[in-house]
Each structure stands twice: as structure tokens, then as C-alpha cells.
Amino acid sequence: MEVLIDDSLLIKNYINGDERALEILINKHNSRISGFIYSKVNDRNITEDIFQDTFIKVIRTLKRGSYSEEGKFLPWVMRIAHNLIIDHFRKTSRMPMFEGSDSFNIFSFVSDDRLNIEKQMIKEQIDCDLNLLIEELPADQKQVLQMRIYRDMSFKEISEITGVSINTALGRMRYALINLRKIIERNNIVLTN
Amino acid sequence: MENIYVNNKKECKLIKVKPETIQFLLDYSKSLHFVEKDGIVFQSNLN
Numbered sequence: 001m002e003v004l005i006d007d008s009l010l011i012k013n014y015i016n017g018d019e020r021a022l023e024i025l026i027n028k029h030n031s032r033i034s035g036f037i038y039s040k041v042n043d044r045n046i047t048e049d050i051f052q053d054t055f056i057k058v059i060r061t062l063k064r065g066s067y068s069e070e071g072k073f074l075p076w077v078m079r080i081a082h083n084l085i086i087d088h089f090r091k092t093s094r095m096p097m098f099e100g101s102d103s104f105n106i107f108s109f110v111s112d113d114r115l116n117i118e119k120q121m122i123k124e125q126i127d128c129d130l131n132l133l134i135e136e137l138p139a140d141q142k143q144v145l146q147m148r149i150y151r152d153m154s155f156k157e158i159s160e161i162t163g164v165s166i167n168t169a170l171g172r173m174r175y176a177l178i179n180l181r182k183i184i185e186r187n188n189i190v191l192t193n
Numbered sequence: 194m195e196n197i198y199v200n201n202k203k204e205c206k207l208i209k210v211k212p213e214t215i216q217f218l219l220d221y222s223k224s225l226h227f228v229e230k231d232g233i234v235f236q237s238n239l240n
Contacts, residue, residue, distance in 0.1 A: 022222050026215055031207040038208045051210045052218065059222045064234065 007073040015062055026055060029074055033081055040085045050088060054081040126191050133183050141176035144169050 005024065014021040033054065038047045057080050061067045067076075100106055115123060134142055143162065147153045155173070159166045184191065228235045 019219065019223055023215070023219055026218060030209045030215070034210045035208045044208075047208065048210050048214050052214050055218045056221065059218065059225060063222070063225055064227050 008069050008071055011062065011067070011069060011073060015065070015067075022059070025073075029077065032074070033077060036078060037081055037085060041088065046088065050081060050084045053084050057084075129189065129191065133180055133189070136183055137176055137179055141172045141179065144172040145176040145180075148173055 007025065007028075010021040010025050010028075014025070034047055034051050037050045037054075038044070041047055041050065054077060058077055098106065114120075134145060137145065140162075144158055147158045147161070148155070153161075155166050155169045158169045162169065164172075183189075224238045226237045226239060228237065
């Protein structure tokens with residue numbers, strides 16, 4: 001049979017160094033205090049946190065000898081818990097927290113378009129390999145391809161600079177691409193990202 | 194009706210904090226010491 005010991009006696013024993021008295025006190029009021037906290041915050045984990053913070057304050061006050069025994073231990077603990085609950089709500093209203101769910105994911109709206117480091121390295125490797133392949137092309141084809149792809153020039157501009165007709169520039173570009181494909185196939189090169 | 198209420202009552206569980214939380218508080222209490230010297234209170238946590 002459980003023997004109910006008065007709170008004031010337990011507190012007195014605890015202040016005198018009996019750590020077991022604290023365990024009895026906590027277990028005695030566990031469900032009332034945690035039930036009170038849970039009824040306000042509606043979250044098990046936050047209840048655990050506030051309960052813990054409440055008793056840390058209780059322990060510190062009792063150990064410092066600042067507690068004045070007036071036979072109102074439970075109301076005092078409840079008031080500490082109540083103040084911590086208010087602090088919790090003040091904090092969460094200052095820093096609102098959004099949690100994702102199956103229907104809402106913040107990363108659907110916020111994204112980073114940059115390539116990740118692995119894809120970036122692959123892209124650099126492909127660019128490097130492609131430059132080596134372009135070097136294999138005949139000079140006239142290489143010139144048109146570089147102007148078109150790397151300098152983003154129109155075929156009209158290319159024809160004016162190289163002194164050939166637009167059709168010739170187009171033809172050189174076409175042969176440049178055909179030859180590049182041939183080199184790639186001949187050497188079994190795989191260019192993918 | 195009475196029987197139903199009695200059966201349901203057994204399903205009801207009171208909220209209690211986890212034993213780990215209580216153990217933490219007990220360990221914290223054991224480690225915490227206050228020493229007063231010349232009117233100044235010193236706090237120490239001895240693990």
C-alpha cells in the first residue's frame with residue numbers, strides 16, 4: 001500500500017540531503033503537472049521539456065534555500081510551469097515554426113537551381129573532353145563551331161567575319177557536328193551528365 | 194451502459210513524463226551544489 005507523505009516533510013528531507021525525497025515528490029505530482037502542461041501545449045515533447053525546466057527551477061530554488069514553506073508546494077510548482085508555458089508561447093510566436101506534411105513541403109517552393117558538386121564536376125569533365133574533340137576538327141569547321149557555340153554568333157556574323165557565304169558557314173557547322181559524332185563513336189566516348 | 198463506461202475507463206491513461214526525464218532531474222539534483230562564502234553563493238555541478 002502506498003503511503004502518502006506530506007509535501008512539506010518531503011521538502012524538508014530533500015533540503016536536508018535526502019535525494020529520494022525528490023523522487024517521491026516528482027512521482028507524486030507527475031501526472032497532475034504534466035497533465036496541466038499538456039492541456040495547454042498539446043504536444044508530448046514540449047510537455048516533457050517544460051516539465052523538466054519546471055523541476056530544474058524547483059530543484060535550484062530548494063537547493064539554494066530560497067523556498068519558503070507555506071504548505072503550498074503544488075500551487076507553487078504549477079505557477080512555475082504556467083510561467084514557462086507562457087514563455088514557450090511567447091517564443092513560438094516570435095519564431096513561428098512551419099512543419100512539413102505529406103500535402104505541403106517547403107522544398108517544393110524553395111529550391112536551389114545550381115548543380116550539385118557531383119554534377120558540376122561531371123559537367124566540367126564533359127566540357128574539357130569536348131574541347132579536346134573540337135581540337136581534332138579541321139580548322140575551318142573548328143572556327144565556325146567555336147564562333148557559333150562558344151561566342152553565340154549568328155551565321156550571318158560568322159559569314160561576314162570569315163569571308164564566306166552563310167550557306168558555306170552552315171555547311172561547315174554541319175560537317176563539324178558530323179565529324180564530332182564520328183570521333184565520339186570511333187573512340188567509344190560517352191558524354192552524358 | 195454502466196458496464197461500457199467501466200470498460201472505457203480502463204483505456205484512459207493519464208499523461209506522465211518519461212522515466213528518462215525523471216532520471217535526468219534526479220541526476221541533475223545529485224550533481225547540483227550551492228556553497229555560500231562571504232555572502233556570495235557559488236553553484237557547482239559535479240558529475
